[in-house]
Amino acid sequence: GAGVSQSPRYKVAKRGQDVALRCDPISGHVSLFWYQQALGQGPEFLTYFQNEAQLDKSGLPSDRFFAERPEGSVSTLKIQRTQQEDSAVYLCASSHEGPEAFFGQGTRLTVV
Amino acid sequence: RKEVEQDPGPFNVPEGATVAFNCTYSNSASQSFFWYRQDCRKEPKLLMSVYSSGNEDGRFTAQLNRASQYISLLIRDSKLSDSATYLCVVKTGRRALTFGSGTRLQVQP
Numbered sequence: 001g002a003g004v005s006q007s008p009r010y011k012v013a014k015r016g017q018d019v020a021l022r023c024d025p026i027s028g029h030v031s032l033f034w035y036q037q038a039l040g041q042g043p044e045f046l047t048y049f050q051n052e053a054q055l056d057k058s059g060l061p062s063d064r065f066f067a068e069r070p071e072g073s074v075s076t077l078k079i080q081r082t083q084q085e086d087s088a089v090y091l092c093a094s095s096h097e098g099p100e101a102f103f104g105q106g107t108r109l110t111v112v
Numbered sequence: 113r114k115e116v117e118q119d120p121g122p123f124n125v126p127e128g129a130t131v132a133f134n135c136t137y138s139n140s141a142s143q144s145f146f147w148y149r150q151d152c153r154k155e156p157k158l159l160m161s162v163y164s165s166g167n168e169d170g171r172f173t174a175q176l177n178r179a180s181q182y183i184s185l186l187i188r189d190s191k192l193s194d195s196a197t198y199l200c201v202v203k204t205g206r207r208a209l210t211f212g213s214g215t216r217l218q219v220q221p
Contacts, residue, residue, distance in 0.1 A: 033208050042199050042211035043156065091155060099144050099203050103155035
């Protein structure tokens, strides 16, 4: 399809386990964003890439969170030593030149 | 204080009703404003941009008051399919979009 694709759609991790979440943006979109959405809340900004450059990572909640986009296309959000408070939906969005962001369906992470 | 504040609702309205949502933002440097819609367990999608002069898209009207840092969304003739969470969104400078917590709307038959 032509939209933003995220995988896996669902992930259950044991506390302390490392996880990696993948995002395939819309082809040609320069900007890529990661958001975290807790139940009943709006998406909270985590980090932002323009091509391969990570321009803003001010929203990453701790140094256990790491994101990369090495070739300016696919991005991976990695969470090390997962904690229960990391349970949330992780949304990826991409945009081209305008301000509109196109979101993927998200990865629902449950830490048990 | 959150940068974008919204009444979480829920707003329960009958079909055909008119309903209005409000939102305030704290950063006076914010320059672009939007309403996104999010259905249950789905991703957010752009509903409409909000312009200073006010703008309308069918049954939906958005207004912006920069002096009061206030944004509104009016939905006329509500449909069952309008049931969703409506997210107020602002863009400030080169930063990523900032989302409010959303206002939940339930349109009842």
